[in-house]
Amino acid sequence: NNQYGMGGQTSGETMGYSIAARVGAAVNRVNMHAERVDGYNPLAVIDAYERKMQLIGDRKGPVFLDVLTYRFSGHSPSDSSTYRSKEEIEAWESVDSIDSFGKELIENGVADQSQLDRIREETGQLILNSLKIATDDRVSPRMDLVERPNLIGEMMFSDGSVDRMEERKPEVNMPLKENPRVMQIAKKERFAFDESGKPFSAMKQYQLRDGIFEAIIHRFYQDPTLIAYGEENRDWGGAFAVYRGLTEALPYHRLFNAPISEGAIVGTAIGYGMCGGKVIPEIMYCDFLGRSGDEVFNQLPKWQSMSGNLIKMPVVLRVSVGSKYGAQHSxxxxxxxxxxxxxxxxxxxxxxxxxxxxxAALQGTDPVVYFESQRLYGIGEQFHQGGVPEGYYEIPLGEPDIKREGEDITILTIGATLYKAMEAADLLREKYGLSAEIIDARSLVPFNYDLVLKSLKKTGRILLVSDACQRGSYLNDMAQHITELGFDDLDAPPVVVGSRNWIT
Known part of the structure; x- marks a missing residue:
């Protein structure tokens, strides 16, 4: 704690924060073992750290250590320190820990001035040598963005394929086949219709939530590092019943409930991923992404590239999209x-x-945001002939899929709008004699346009549909790419349909 941000300071500008350690009093019954220590006293700092490390080692954390120091220089080269007085800086310089602790060592006969001078000289030389090494291209080569202009982009994803992050036996509570949810799913119909085309009852159909569950529980029994958490994940089985059956299968430290703090949920998942574990954090409603904005937009996507691909980020963030719960949940x-x-x-x-x-997402080593529509959790498989396979399979990220073939217009859908598009296609056929080709995007990033462009050569027209509001929709970006890549095949401009630009 050097007492300043840039020009702002905690003292007098932040209510209740003049002594940071006091924050601990509001956190838990032992005040986070909060303590303020004189950062100018090396012995006091060493003692405090040893005691705090002992608490952490005894699993009595968390701990809060407020180490009080001072920043002599400005925040940056452009900082002239006009927000503080010369006298303030000089007062702190007069008790500079390097000088004051040196005097204490001399007074107690631990060292003499010549020894301290030699240490200062050696330390200065060490810093200088480190600087030379860091700036020597022969030792610390920098990226040559002239020779390889796409290098940063190439490091954005690791594109790994890993069965498990560690080679050890996964901790589980029971054999997979004995899990009650697994046994229940085994009795379901994995295709929505019988041989005559009549739909099975909703209770008998293998549902979308079952597909997510099967993939996740398979990975839990394969990867010992995998953990999952979010609001109401354990016991309740998740707000939308995806995790029912996992509580019986897993010890608490592999599946647990999180506080209502989306920033903490995603932030800790990032830390776990950076340390080599695979993790599935969950955001209960898409609208709550804003509560984890920095974590999702500024931390999760960037650490792989910023580390030069030394760090992997095997985080699959589940995000549920609402539809009927009001303006802030839909x-x-x-x-x-x-x-x-x-x-x-x-x-x-x-x-x-x-x-x-x-x-596929859990097999990879990259951060994946996995959107799920609350309209679809209970829907059965209506397209894949033969139903959903019982065994393991992957769908490569980035590949769209034709759900219905047609000749007159292509309809590209995202999420739940697939089913509205199917209804629209029926209407076009019945009222106008037109056949629509329905393509489900499935993935948004990455996205392979080949299938869409092939369809466009046949139909000449394309409609793009999603539940996101039309203004600023990703569909506009897709429409632009389709126009650029398939301009010669278009008989009319692409049309984007989304939700109205209202608070809905």
Whole structure:
């Protein structure tokens, strides 16, 4: 704690924060073992750190150590320190810890002045040598962005494929086959219709939530590092019943409930991923992404590239999109996430795709934002003939899928709008004799346009649909790419349909 941000300071400008250690009093019954220590006294700092490390080692944390120091120089080269007086700086310089502790060492016969001078000289030389090494291209080569202009982009994703992050036996409570949810799913119909085309009852159908569950529980029994957490994840089974059956299968430290703090949920997941673990944090409603904005937009996507790919980020962030719970619980913010470089983004709309995409996301080493529509958790598999396979399979991220073939117009959908597009296609056929080709995007980032362009050669027209509001929609970006890549095949401009630009 050097007492300053840039020009702002905690004392007098932040209520209740003049002594940071007092914050601990509001956190838990032992005040986080909060303590303020004189950062100018090396022995006091060493003693405090040893005691705090002992508490952490005894699993009695967290701890809060407020180490009081002072910043002599400005925040940056442009900082002239006009917000503080010369007298203030001089007062702190007069008790500079290097000088004051040196005097204490001499007074107690631990060292003499010549020894201290030699230490200062050696330290200065060490810093100078380190600087020379850091700036020597032969020792610390910098990226040559002239020779390799795309290098930063190449490091954005690691694109790994890993069965497990560590080679040890996963901790589970029971054999997988004995899990009650697994046994229940085994009795379900993995395709929504019988041989005559009649739909099975909703209770009998293998649902989208089952597809997500199967992929996740498979990985829990394969990767010992995998953990999952969020609001109401354990016991309740998740707000939308995706995790029912996991509580029985897993010890608490692998599946647990988190406080209502989306920033903490995603932030700790990032830390766990950086340390080599695989993790599935959950945001209960898409609208709450804003509460974890810095973590999702500024931390999760960037650490792989900033580390030169030394760090992997195997984080699959589940985000549930509402539809009927009012203005603050019903928004599709997938477009916000697609705007951020460094994040892979998927939005499955069928049980088959949900399982395959989750398998692929968990097999990878990159951050994936996995959107789920609350309209679709209970829907059965209507497209993949043969139903959802019982075994393991992956759907590569970035590949769209034709859900219905047609000749007159292409409709590209994201998320739950797939089913509205199917209804619209029926209407076009019945009223106008037109056949629509329906393509489900499935993935947003990455996205392979080849299938869409091939369809466009046949139909000449394309409609793009999602539940996100039309203004600023990712569909506008997709429409631009389609226009640029398939201009010669277009008989009319692409049309984007989204939610109205209202608070809905």
């Amino acid at each position: 928004q599709d913010w997938s477009s916000l996430v697609t705007h951020i470089p460094g994040l892979k983004v998927v939005f499955p709309a069928t049980p088959y795709d949900a399982k395959g995409l989750m398998n």
